[in-house]
Amino acid sequence: MKNINLTETKSWNILKNHFNIIKNVHLKDLFLSDPHRFNKFSINFENKILVDFSKNRITKDTLKYLLDLTKEMNLKNAIKNMFSGMRINETENRSVLHIALRNQKNSPIFINDYNIMLDINHVLKKMKNFSESVINGNWKGYTGKSISDIVNIGIGGSDLGPYMVTEALRPYKNHLNIHYVSNIDGTHLVEVLNKINPETTIFLISSKTFTTDETMTNAYSAKMWFLKISKEKNTLDQHFFALTVDVKNALEFGINIKNIFQFWNWVGGRFSLWSSVGLSIILSIGFDNFKKFLNGACAMDNHFYHTEHKKNIPIILALISIWYTVFFGSETEAIFPYDQYMHKFPSYLQQLNMESNGKSISKTGQRVSYQTGPIIWGAPGTNGQHAFFQLIHQGTKLIPCDFIVPIYSHNNLTDHHIKLISNFLAQTKTLAFGTMDEFYFKKTIFFKKNIKHYKDKIKTDFLFKQCTGNQPTNSILIQKITPYNLGLLIALYEHKIFVQGHLLNIFSFDQWGVELGKKIAEIIYRNFNNREKINSFDSSTQGLISFYKSFYK
Incomplete structure (x- = not known):
């Protein structure tokens, strides 16, 4: 696949010049100059999701130049390459086909002349049969009791995605209790083990390689x-299951071959919740709801693949992100879901985005001269309003934000949801336009009583209370957080990240920085068993190791 240097395109220079022209233009002026701005800068998808990007510091020219960039960078061909199974993960020589996992049309997708849909459908059927057996109470533990608890043991993509989805879809949850263990800190596991009965618990060991240390x-x-209590090794067959690419390692651990739910190397860990890694999701909400979840993602895949770029939601959001990151130099993006069930969504997007596009080397092996992936952070609204929104409103940072809210709540408690929506709208409005101006202060009682005496106070109050606005936001309204709509939303962000990576000319589907940290940890771990002083580390690391060892003489 041809790699194009972003800074060597014609569009890059046009965008740089355009940025210098409009960088100080205020959103107030953009809305005053075009009363139909919302209609021009919003997209309604299936009446399920409305994306309003009108509160961004862009004009129709900005979008035109950014869309021209997608043509120069041959984005259309890059999308085709991913969907066709080309090995776009070049550093690992792998295809990137998480889209195949939700291919609800079941159209053939080939790797090396083999239709991988055959394997996908086989595993889906296996997950369906197993999950129904557990949910219906037919799967028994070693003492003959039905299962009540599921413990998913994984980390990164084997934890964040499934955990986020099961939390987001709690209104669809059945009677099974779902627990997630990820941290190597023993406290995490112990706290879960203290809550469960081994006779009625199954463990899902989720690891792509089945070697991940944590x-x-x-x-x-x-x-x-488990064995300390059950006292029989053969009892593992009723309680331990593997979600993995590496069958051999799972067998060596002691997992019965029938209990192994496979996925494949062309599934990236952080994109794997659609695969057998999502078994905990199925056990939580049932297979029928999981199929609706896949259907939603498939619908967004079709939109992404077939829709012209100027009306393509993932492409538009990716271009806006690049506009701020590369040209304005913004370093972060904030995600604010105004739905308590979605409280894990910002954490999930942190990995999805930052592990994908946290790169500084281009596809051609050169260090890039521009910012790549932004720092992703956030929290549920309205909690964030009482924590860090002050900095966004009146601080010195430009922080583009995505605000996400369902139109319908799963819990209609008096006027709670209307107040939630009111806060959602108030924040995006205030961030865009500000609210405090001199006219506001001149209407105060101070001015009416004695303008001369209070002139200085009015001026001071204006400075301290002024919110200048011009902070960009995207507003994403979802009809309701359902399995289908959540599938739409997650796939939207997946494709946004792919577009960002392609335009930034970096490889989005490896994570060598993570791998290096794992290797260093292994070396340090081995040295802890050596009582002699080791001089192979830097003085700081060695000093910390020696201090730690001093407590275990």
């Missing part, structure tokens, strides 16, 4: 805990 450490400890 996951396997927790898995072995859970296995030891």
Whole structure:
């Protein structure tokens, strides 16, 4: 695939010049100059999701130049390459086909002349049969009791995605209790083990390679805990399951071949919740709801693949993000879901985005001269309003924000939801336009009583209370947080991240920085068993190791 340097395109220079012209233009002026701005800068998808991007510091020219960039960077061809199974993850020589996992049309998708839909459908059927057996109470533990608890042991993509989805879809939850263990800190596992009965619990060991240190450490400890109580090794067959690419390693751990739910190397970990990694989701909400979840993602895949760029939601949001990150130099993006069930969504997007586009080397092996992936952070609204919104309103940082809210709540408690929506709208309005101006202060009682005496106070109050606005936001209204709509939303962000990576000319589907940290941790761990002083580390690391060891003489 041809790699194009972003800074060598004609569009890059046009955008730089355009930025210098409009960088100080205020959103107030953009709305005053065009009363129909909302209609021109919003997209309604299936009446399920409305994306309003009108409160961004862009004009129709900005969008035109950004869309021209997609043509120069040959984005259309890049999308085709991903969907066709080309090995776009070049550093690992792999295809990137999470879209195949939700291919509800079941059209053939080939890798090396083999239709991978055959394997996908086989695993889906296996997950359906198993999940129904557990949910219906037919799957029994080693003492003959039905299952009440599911413990998913994983980390990163094997934890964040499934955990986020099961939380977001709690209104669809059945009677099973779902627990997630990820941290290698023993406290995480112990706290979960204290809540469960081994006779009625099954463990899902979720690891692509079945070698991830945090996951396997927790898995072995859970296995030891279980066997200490059950006292029979063959009882593992009723309670331990593997979600993995590496069948061999799962078998060596002691997982029965029938209990292994496979996925494949062309599924990136952070994009794997659509695969067998999503088994905990199915056990929580049932297979029928999981299919609706896949259907939603498939609908967004079709939109992304077939829709012209100027009306393509993931492409538009990616271009806006690049506009701020590359040209304005903004370093972060904030995600604010105004729905308590979506409280894990910002954490999920942190990994999805930052592990994908947190790169500084271009596809051609050169260090890039521009900012790449932004820092992703956020929290549920309205909690964030009472924590860090002050900085966004009156601080010195430009922080583009995505505000996400459902039109219908799952819990209609008096006027709670109307107040939630009111806060959602108030924040995006205030961030865009500000609210405090001199006219406001001149209407105060101070001015009416004695303008001369209070002139200085009015001026001071104006300075301290002024919110200048011009802070960009996207507003995403979802009809309701349903399995289908959540699938739409997640796939939207997946494709946005793909577009960003392609236009930034970086590889989005590897994570070598993460791998390096794992290797260094292994070296340090081995040195802890050596009582002699080791001089192979830097003085800081060695000093910290020596200090730690001093407590275990």
